[in-house]
Amino acid sequence: MTTLRLAIVGAGPAGIYAADLLIKAERHFDVSIDLFEHLPAPYGLVRYGVAPDHPRIKGIITALREVLDRGDIRFFGNVRYGVDVTLDDLKKHYNAVIFATGAITDAPLAIPGIELEGSYGAADFVSWFDGHPDVPRTWPLEAQSVAVIGNGNVALDVSRILAKHADDLLPTEIPDNVYEILKSSPVTDVHVFGRRGPAQVKFTPLELRELGEMRDVDMIVYDEDFELDEASKAAIASNKQVFVINKVLNQWRERPVGEASRRLHLHFYAKPLEITSDADGRVASIRYERTRPDGAGSVEGTGEIREIEIQAIYRAVGYFGSPLADIPFDERHGVIPNHEGQALADDNSVIPGVYATGWIKRGPVGLIGHTKSDAMETIQHVVNDQASWWAPTHPDEQSIVELLTSRGVEFTTIDGWHQLDQHELALGEAEGRLRKKVVPRDEMIRVSNT
Template identity: 55%
Template sequence: MDRPLRVAVIGAGPAGIYAADHLIKANPDVTVDILDKLPTPYGLIRYGVAPDHPRIKEIITALFRVLDNPRIRFIGNVAYGVDVKPEELSRFYDATIISTGAEKDRALDIPGIDLQGSFGGADFASWYNGHPDVPREWPLDAKEVAVIGAGNVAIDVARILAKTADELLVTEIPDNVYQALKQSPVTDVHLFSRRGPAQVKFTPQELRELDHSPNVEVIVHPEGIEFDEGSLEAMRQTRHVKMCVDILQNWAVRDPRDRPRRLHLYFLQAPVEVLGEDGKVVGLRTETQELTGDGWVRGTGEFTDWNVQAVYRAVGYLSSALPDLPFDTRTGTIPHAAGRVLDLDGEHIPGMYVAGWIKRGPVGLIGHTKGCSGETVTSLLEDMDRLEKAPRHDPAEVIAYLEQRGLPYTTWQGWQKLDAHEIALGEAQGRKRVKVVPRDEMTTIAGR
């Protein structure tokens, strides 16, 4: 290409930011615009990671350094397919990397899942993290709650439900979240895992954090602490699996502690029905499972009804289809070959690439995203000489287009204003940060 390469990245979460970082390091002339539908960068790091996880949120420090590079430009509050369409992007950019992640809840197809009082864990996480596009109220009126899942999101949801509001006040939770949690009558949170303790997906660090609250007694019910050859092999092969199992076994045999709230962990219990009465959740029915020798399970035909008034499913995230792009509804991903987006005939759509969870599915930790984004960037750079040149490649033309449309976009400098504003709000209350929640207030503070 006889002029500097111009690339748009759609999505300002870790995958998109890592892709931009790979690009500018691999090509000294490329410039990148990262567009996001939210006014702020960082994606699920800001709106998916629980507020009492400052260690994970420290990843933002590394992402900040990438976004602060003058060859990368953040443009927020601009939605792909709504504010800017694919054909419009091709006027301004030689290539586009789709990196919109996954923020919806994967469905759980059991009877009663749509009853009042049945919720998605991702939706709950968006609420307690102050996402601008979700309602500010949340019905926290259950004394006993079921959480379904064996991953970090399930652990987060269970922990936030079980903790007292005052414990979370030192974090960045918005005031409406604090007030709602303070009124919660919850006494018991029950977390159900379909498989055994050697098959859990959460990390040892996440697991240990369950036990840090002075107000919550973590109870591991020993009936499900079972192992087969597949489980033993998993413990031999993977250190963090063995660490999780050791923690769970120790908790299962320790003496009870007298604390006002309890968080119960059950293994080998598969949800089969959410029980209802008058359209509301009144219980959860599970089927006891048995290990089959290879780490998998099968039902035993033994059922238990649990007295709960709310059910939260945390069985995985799901990506959303995007306008004018192919989408595999079964896997929740955009079809690709090494990051090159493929049409229905399996041919590469020129100039279109994909990275992150919408490329490979919502699996792996944040660190795994670097390799995924690197593969996509390698494919893009291999194709560079074959890319069709954008006719309006001057970076100023994108901004002129957004202003002509009257779109209240945000910038990297604007985000730094908002960031400083939130930190100042927190300092006034002895906290690290207090999030601004309404979208229009964020864009006003960010200004232009």
């Protein structure tokens, strides 16, 4: 029977789901799947993009672990596509490749002053507080008043980590260096800005509730933001999620405030216009325009300009994909151009053997659950495209191991991940914590390959 040798680049949920779905799919051939990941550990944004105080969301790792632990999918960590292995290499060893590399950089925000010192991308900050091995170990938390632009879950994660007392993060897997820096943060006020109203936010009720559970942090909402138009009233009446969000926000309106040492302000109908600077070229304030519903489901400007003094700003307006060597890339949308997961050339013709799934396929939209249906669509094309698969010259499973070894690549395996996982759990248990995440890449590799 024919065997499909498949490479998947990216071992986050998108890549792991794709591998699992192919193994379970109805097909007339055997499969042999290798997952390649540039980090030494699997799970992608579930490990490095979810705040440490979100253990319930991180529970998805349990399902992903079950897939990898079956033993029918090989994992090669610490392997960089385009450096350690190229597209030409993959064509020599596999019949096809699926790119599941996600979106890990910040989408741009085109307002004056966004480039000033003290202006940061949310994705970079999340990578830092999640202990990503490829970002600096330090972070300049020197501001008393901080702005966060965005009304999605990432904006709330960033706001919560900035406002929360560091000691309340100790039971989580927060890295030691992150705890120490958060502990010394002088922050007193975090301002979250969204250009639309409270009935149009993109965060989920769970995220919002958790925001209000922080110790010694006042939730500040403004009555002027709750004069709802008919469209907002209809959304609250017809959508359970919007209904719950509206209920939580209105409960906060009734809370007493003024006793907490920190405050988290939610500013709706606030369109950021400009970040101003001080004499040293650092962030000094945010200027924004009050907006109002336009009657067509969006908002329009009122002409009223307001300004709040801040010393730092984080943009959380979305993630953006990164180009991959020898693969077409849509610079506008940050994705691999594709038709239902089949990669497309510049002339819109299908590129044989090259596929995409997850955020690098559709952009950074949807929750983790959407990734399964996304992968199913891609996998169906892989199965149906057998006639156009590559014809590798070295399809045996050992040949890729020999290639990586010959190039001196210190790759990690699923057994190595188990060792690192147990090591982190043991470090945490010794201090009564969930785990202590190992941050330096070389230490992750050393523990994995011992």
